[in-house]
Amino acid sequence: MRVFLASRNTKKILEMQRILAEHVPDVEVLGITDVDGYDEPVEDQPTFAGNALLKARAGVAATGLPSIADDSGLCVDALNGMPGVLSARWAGQRLGDKELADARNNELLLEQLRDVPDERRGAHFACAVAWVRPDGSERVVEGRMDGRIVREQRGSGGFGYDVVFVAREHDAEGLTSAELEPGEKDRISHRGRALRELAPYVAADLTSAD
Template sequence: MTQRVLLATGNTKKLTELRRIIADNDLDLEVVGLRDIDPYPDPVESEWTFEGNALIKAREGMIHSGLPSLADDSGLCVDALGGMPGVRSSRWNGPEQEDIANLELVLRQIEDVPRGRRQAQFVAVMALVMPDGREFTTRGEMTGHLTNRSKGSRGFGYDPIFVPDEQVPDADGRLRTSAEMTADEKDAISHRGRAVRAILPILARELGLPVPEGLRVEPGALPGADREGPEPTLPASEWTAQIPVIGRPEQGGAKPAPPGVPSSGVTPLEP
């Protein structure tokens, strides 16, 4: 029987992306989104790490659905801005979460930064919270640099100004933004794609499903793969108390990653 898992997001593009990766790997899973369950208030993303905020969202999804729940937290970390917007990426220009406004603000903030110092990283963390309270996180990164204007219409968020390092130039020898790539090209190298592919073997194992050969990874082969997540932000009793039949998770999981992200190299061509 097909098992159900919740992706705790209202973002239809993220839901489509996860369903596509699962279908590509022949996992017998049905992924539902927040629109498929009874509504509940958006949790406050109060943490200062991607791991912390992803776990907040996954915990709430599990509490309100009773399903194994996945959630991601992702963002753009710009070297010239000291790693910001980071966890504030979706709200960089205010609480309205408007992609274009956020993107334009970042461009204004680095408009005097020379090309060779416009390195940035996309970071994504996927969190998995099981109905028995166990938690896992995986982390994916995509390095690159920022352009000085938007190009492409396929992506979302900061994709139109981000040029990944790890790509094959087009026929004219030009490097493209994430928003100019096909879905398959982006999935293969994206921060979220890497975090998702790292969490799926863990999810399959926890659900008793066979792990597709293409998803088998050795422990430590990907950052964050196959490790339990950080300790709950709240004491376990404050969030598991809402689930009468579920016991407390064990304490003492891996600590959140330290602040800061590695710098990328400089790609040879600027779109």
């Protein structure tokens, strides 16, 4: 059975495929790059769930396939929950180059938090995953990963803000999410938690559609 993954972020797609594959066997995943002239919606909703639904609905409209979309971001306590839904473009750019955008976003965030003391550097990643079927049925699940923002970038795994984020589970060693093995990030991540909650529904829907 084929499923459409409505994302342009190749590292996010890798994580989603990795997590899904463990729980939904025999699923063939297509992505935005498999669809000529894919019309990406503007992510203009105030919530992760709203944007995830928007992206998944666009996937169904473009492909006729059941579609999954993830909308996620970093919520920093000292910034009143920002960058939040603006995480991908916090430094303002709409760059095609994701690596450059990530680097600028991290530099800006660290600068904004320069005078924030250690005890007030709490943050969490949030993720909403939407599952939309061609018959119009919709489901959204959410997950989060709590932790803190460190003072310098560390690590080369993951993507986005992983280099500045230490999850609560790794607070003692001070390992950033970018320093974790992929399987360990999946185990504790916002995306892993949300997708594992969604997986049984995806598996059941795909089985009944066969």
